[in-house]
Amino acid sequence: MEWIKLIGILIILVGFIFKFDTIAVVIIAAFTTALVSGISITEFFTLLGEAFVKNRIVTIFLLTLPMIGISERFGLRQQAVILIEKMKGLTTGRFITLYALIRQLAGLFGIRLSAQPQFVRPIVNPMAQAAANARYGKISEADEEIIKAKSAANENFANFFAQNTFAASAGVLLISGTLTSLGYEVQATSIVLVALIIAGISFVLIAIDNFLFDLKMDRKYGKKSSKGGQKS
Structure with missing residues (x-):
């Protein structure tokens, strides 16, 4: 059942096809992928925060x-x-x-x-x-x-x-x-x-x-x- 971890890609494709909010689609896809991969909610938000801090220069614009x-x-x-x-x-x-x-x-x-x-x-x-x-x-x-x-x-x-x-x-x-x-x-x-x-x-x-x-x-x-x- 390792393929289930690719569900995030499917969510992104569906979200983009139906033109849903891009940021919301990406976050939901990441959250869903984390859950099916055995990552807890706390660990997910920790990883998300660390990624944002490491790449915060991208959002300065x-x-x-x-x-x-x-x-x-x-x-x-x-x-x-x-x-x-x-x-x-x-x-x-x-x-x-x-x-x-x-x-x-x-x-x-x-x-x-x-x-x-x-x-x-x-x-x-x-x-x-x-x-x-x-x-x-x-x-x-x-x-x-x-x-x-x-x-x-x-x-x-x-x-x-x-x-x-x-x-x-x-x-x-x-x-x-x-x-x-x-x-x-x-x-x-x-x-x-x-x-x-x-x-x-x-x-x-x-x-x-x-x-x-x-x-x-x-x-x-x-x-x-x-x-x-x-x-x-």
Whole structure:
């Protein structure tokens, strides 16, 4: 009857199929598995508590959600928009390129940022939208969605291609350790040098893509005149 210990997997499958609460399904599956395996209720909660404490770093990101919500509630988004509107000549593409550069520099110095919820949604996208509105006036909803997508995509590009430019990053250590275990003596610095080249190439491509986006927007909307009208 050892197979009965797999009942937790069945519970998870059924829970996910019927779209029950994920956390509740996982806990019930774990609790049921513990009971059929001969683990007492006290031992189960002890194991659950120990696992939570050992992996509590994983749940720290949850603290950022209410913090960002509170910041937005008290005008973070509005102040970011006002700041961008005061910067003459700053286009959406230039701003997003600047943010991509900041993200790559953060990776170079080993600064890890969960930037989609903390920066892109509440700050980067509104500022990119503000740059477009300041330059062109009201833009279409379709272009607003494109700017939103470009803000998120450039965050991913910059973070992904620059995350191994720091010698002590998890990716560099994993690559170095794996190659060493296979008989290839590779130094972490060698991996970083290659990653720097890739990061540099990716940034050039990011800058070109954003520059072309600005040209496309200029052709579509023209530039606002000093009196708020559109140039022909």
